[in-house]
Amino acid sequence: MDASKLWVTDAWVVLIDPIEMSIEEADRLAGEANRQQGAINQLMLAVDAADNSVAQAIQAAAGKHGWTNPSTNMFVPIPGLVAPTDQVPNPGTLLGLQQQLMVRAEDMAMTVRATERFEDDQGRHKILYMQDGSRQVITEWDPYRGSMPSMKLFETTVKHYDRGGKVISTSHSWEDLTGTKVFSTTWADGTTAYAEEWEDGYKTGRVTTPDGRTGDIPADSPFFSHPIETTIGGVLSGVDKYVDDGHGIPRISAAGAEKLGAGAKYGGPALAIGVGIYDVVVAEDKCVAGFSAAFGAAGGYAGGVLGAGASAPGGPAAVAGAAGGSMAGSWLFGWVGKKVGEVVCPAPTS
Numbered sequence: 599m600d601a602s603k604l605w606v607t608d609a610w611v612v613l614i615d616p617i618e619m620s621i622e623e624a625d626r627l628a629g630e631a632n633r634q635q636g637a638i639n640q641l642m643l644a645v646d647a648a649d650n651s652v653a654q655a656i657q658a659a660a661g662k663h664g665w666t667n668p669s670t671n672m673f674v675p676i677p678g679l680v681a682p683t684d685q686v687p688n689p690g691t692l693l694g695l696q697q698q699l700m701v702r703a704e705d706m707a708m709t710v711r712a713t714e715r716f717e718d719d720q721g722r723h724k725i726l727y728m729q730d731g732s733r734q735v736i737t738e739w740d741p742y743r744g745s746m747p748s749m750k751l752f753e754t755t756v757k758h759y760d761r762g763g764k765v766i767s768t769s770h771s772w773e774d775l776t777g778t779k780v781f782s783t784t785w786a787d788g789t790t791a792y793a794e795e796w797e798d799g800y801k802t803g804r805v806t807t808p809d810g811r812t813g814d815i816p817a818d819s820p821f822f823s824h825p826i827e828t829t830i831g832g833v834l835s836g837v838d839k840y841v842d843d844g845h846g847i848p849r850i851s852a853a854g855a856e857k858l859g860a861g862a863k864y865g866g867p868a869l870a871i872g873v874g875i876y877d878v879v880v881a882e883d884k885c886v887a888g889f890s891a892a893f894g895a896a897g898g899y900a901g902g903v904l905g906a907g908a909s910a911p912g913g914p915a916a917v918a919g920a921a922g923g924s925m926a927g928s929w930l931f932g933w934v935g936k937k938v939g940e941v942v943c944p945a946p947t948s
Contacts, residue, residue: 603627604634612632613701643690646690714727722737734864735756754770754852767786767866787939791815791872802817
């Protein structure tokens with residue numbers, strides 16, 4: 599496998615090399631990765647069976663000398679006396695196979711396989727084509743593109759499309775002539791996050807769900823000082839922050855994306871903002887705080903796929919098969935918006 603265009607992670611998940619390639623080659627390699635994963639899984643299961651056999655033989659031999667396993671008489675298992683939990687996806691379970699699929703799908707959705715640049719009368723555009731067939735289109739708008747000059751300065755958008763051309767998210771940032779800075783993101787389900795910062799530094803924000811529920815992000819919220827660009831990586835997030843001049847709302851980083859080429863990682867601002875909002879809101883809830891590391895962008899496998907309910911019933915891993923192979927990764931980006939809406943704008947209880 600080392601001689602091919604595939605590699606294996608520390609969690610024994612087969613991924614595609616981050617290099618320039620056509621969509622046809624990416625599809626071929628995705629199929630090959632699935633086949634190679636099956637071969638590796640057989641080896642993992644064989645090692646697991648051997649470990650279990652040795653453990654059982656040792657316990658059986660010790661039992662002949664009067665030893666009994668004390669964990670069978672305890673309500674709370676003691677570490678070292680019971681089998682350890684899985685540290686990597688277990689291919690012997692359906693959940694483990696789903697987790698392997700999601701790790702690969704997430705990686706393909708964030709790995710650039712090719713880029714394209716062009717300019718027209720609307721502005722400057724850069725397209726990032728991902729291994730899974732999705733694409734992110736970054737546009738720096740020309741303020742003189744219409745019959746009248748635009749009232750928006752530094753206007754930039756990132757539009758994320760899935761393989762079939764359906765919009766997953768749209769992020770938009772600009773500054774008006776009064777110095778007010780604005781950032782908004784709308785996800786596929788219709789959930790919208792909006793942040794605004796006035797010239798005097800006052801900040802406000804809100805999240806609105808498709809059914810009209812609204813949750814405020816107050817001016818003193820940690821979201822405005824949350825290190826989004828370090829939580830999931832500066833270029834990966836596609837987001838800058840006004841850290842140098844004391845401002846706190848994020849903005850789309852077209853300059854950062856300009857440096858991206860084939861093999862780079864890019865999640866986009868919609869992912870960054872969703873992660874940032876969710877992480878702040880649920881920071882005290884240890885059961886879901888792992889969402890800050892979703893998609894393997896921070897914290898690796900254990901913090902990503904196993905955190906945030908991504909593998910829980912109803913979560914992305916539970917429907918990975920229905921999402922369809924490499925399409926699953928891009929689908930997860932839309933799932934972020936749904937989760938943000940749920941936590942910021944909870945539905946009323948009857």
